[in-house]
Amino acid sequence: MNSELAHITGSVIISQNKVYKDGELIWEHDPKAEISVFMRAAYDQFSGQYPKFHKMDALSKLGWLAAEVLVKDSDIATCKPEEVGLLLSNRSSSLDTDVRYFETVKEFASPALFVYTLPNIVMGEISIRHGFKGENTFFVSDSFDADLMSNYASQLMATTSLKRCLVGWVEVMEQQYEVTMFLIGDKAHGLAQPLTAKALTSLYHNK
C-alpha cells in the first residue's frame, strides 16, 4: 500500500502502570497499584475536569487516557471533525465489562454498565471528548496485527477524507491491560516515520 500519504507522528503506550510517549517514559505509578487506582491517578496527572471519565469502564478509560496523551500538543485541532478517524483493536472485546455487568443482573442490572458491553464504545468516548466525527472501525483479533493496522490505516488515509487517524490496541481483562495507540497523519510531524507494519511493530515493542 502506498504509505506516502501516511506518517506515524506520535505514539503512546500504557503498560504496567507506566505511560510512554513517543518511546519515552513520561510518567509512572506504583507498579503494585490496582488498575482502577492507576487509571484514576493517570486521569489526575494527564487530564482532570472531565467527570464522565469516572463512569467509563476500564476499556474506555484506558483508550481515553491514551488518546488524551497522544493528542495533547498535536495539531489535531486544526482538522475538521470529519477528518479525524479511529481504528482500534483488541483480543477480549468487552469481556471485562461483560462479566461485571453480568454480576449486577441477578439483583439490579445496571444500565450504566450495560452500555459499555461493546468494545467500540471506547471510540465513542474518545470521539465525544475531542469532537472527532470521522470513520471508526474496531477489529477483534488474537494479538496486535501490525499488517492489518498499517494496511487499513494507509488505505483510509489514501482513499477517504481523513487527515488524522488514531490507530491502536486497547486490551483489558481484570488486572491485565495493554494499550498502544499511534497518531497517523498526512504530514510528516513529530516522529514522522512512514506508516508501515514494521514501524508499528517496532514502536509497539518500544517500552
Added chain:
Amino acid sequence: MSEKVWIAGGGVISGIGLNLQSCLQSFRDNKPGMTAMQYLSSVHRATFPVAEVKADNATLADLARMPEDISRTALLSMIAAREAWESSGLGDISQYRVAFVSGNTVGGMDKTEDFFTEYLKNPSGGRLRQVVHHECGSITELVADMLGVRHHLATISTACSSGANALMYGSRLIKSNQVDVVIAGGTDALTRFTLNGFNTLMILDQQACRPFDETRTGLNLGEGAGYVVMVSDSLAAQIQPWCRLSGFGNANDAYHQTASSPDGTGNYLAMKAALDRSGLQPQQIGYINLHGTGTQNNDVAEGLAIDKLFAPSFPLVSSTKSFTGHTLGASGGIEAVFSALSVKEGIVYPNARFMHQMKEIPFAPETQFSTGHNFQHVMSNSFGFGGNCSSLIFSKA
C-alpha cells in the same frame, strides 16, 4: 486492482426464514417474525416479543453441518454464509483468494452465560480467558474454517453497524487487491445478556415494534445472520452479479454512548459520505432500507437526517426490522442482502404496523411489499451504539 466491487450473491437466516427465499416469502405474505419466546429461556418470556430464528440448536446444527454444542451465533453465521457462497455460483472456494469478514457483538455469549454463573461463584476456579469460543473473533475462525476460507479473516465489532462495516472493510480488501472474493456480513444470536441489557435501557417494546410510527415505544430484539459475496471486476465478468457496492460512508456521531444526537448528525454524515463516494445525488436513490429500530430516539434522528439530505423529494423507505426485529451485529449484513436484492429485482419491503405519521418528518414508510421498481441505486443504513453510523449504497450492475 479492481475498479469496482460487485455483489455476487447473498444469504440470510432470520426470524422470518431460514434462508433468503423464505424471508422473501414472509415479506410477501406480510408475516413478521416477532412472537413470544420459544427457544431462549428468560424471565422476560411473557413480557417482550422477540424475532427468534424458528429452529432449535439441534436443527441449526444439522443445517450448518456443525456440532450442536457450538454457539448459536456460529451456527447462524455458517448457515447464512454458506447460502451466500452457494448463491454466487463461484463453485470451489479453494480456487480463489477469499476473505471472510464478519461482524458480531455477542460472540459466544449464549454459551458463556452458563459459564459466568459458575465463575462468579468461585472466580479463582474459573478459567475465564479460556472460555471456549466466547470471544467474537473465534466465531469468525470457526466459520471460516468450515467454509474453507484460508486467505484472510477479520472480525469487526462496532455494535449495530458491525455487519455494514464488514462490507466496507471487504470492499477495500478487494480494491487494494489483497483478495478477489470477500464473504462479508454479520451474525448475532439472541441471548439473555442482550435482552436484560436492552431492558435496563428501557427501549424494548412490549408489543411488536412500530418503526417510524408516531406511537412507537421501542424495539424488539431479533437474531440471525446475513452475508453478501463481494467480488472483483475480473471475477464479476465470469458470473452474473446482482449489483455493485458503489459507495459507503461511516461517521461517528460524537454525542452519547448509546443515544443519537437529536438532529442525527452522524447519520447525516454517513449517508452524505456514501453518496459522495458513489458520485451520486440524493434524488438518484430509489429506496432506503432504514436503520429504523422503533425507538423514539433513533427514528427521529434518522428521519431528520434523511429530511435534511433528501428534501424535497424522498426515496421510498421502510424498516425491515419491523419483520426481523433488531438483529444487532447481524442487521447490517442481513439488510445489505435485502438491499442488494432490492436493486437487483426492484423490490420494496413493507414496513409492518405503520399507522401514524411521525410529526417531525414529511415522509412515511412503505407499508406494502411491491416489485417491478426500476431502481438504479438503493441505500442501507446501520447505526450503532458508540455513535458508529454507516450507510451503504448498492447500484445496478
Added chain:
Amino acid sequence: MNDLKAQIIEQLNLQEVTPENIGNDQPLFSKEGLGLDSIDALELIVLLQQHYNIRITNPDDGPKIFHSVRSMAEYISANQTIQA
C-alpha cells in the same frame, strides 16, 4: 435529603461531587445543574428500586421525578411502601 444525595453520588459514580455540592433544588439534568444524561436517569430508576423498592416502568415519568433532589425526595415519600 443528604442520604439521598449520598446515594445519588454513589449510584452515578460522581467522584468529583460531594453531597454539599448538590443544592436541594438544583436541576440534576441541565448543564447548569449536575449535567446528568439519559443513562444516569436509568441508574436513578435503579436506585429507587434498590433503596426504596419503588418501580418506575415508564421512562417518560423520569424528567418530572428526577428534576431535583427535592422532587425525588417528595416522590419517594409519596410512593414508598417498604422502609429501605
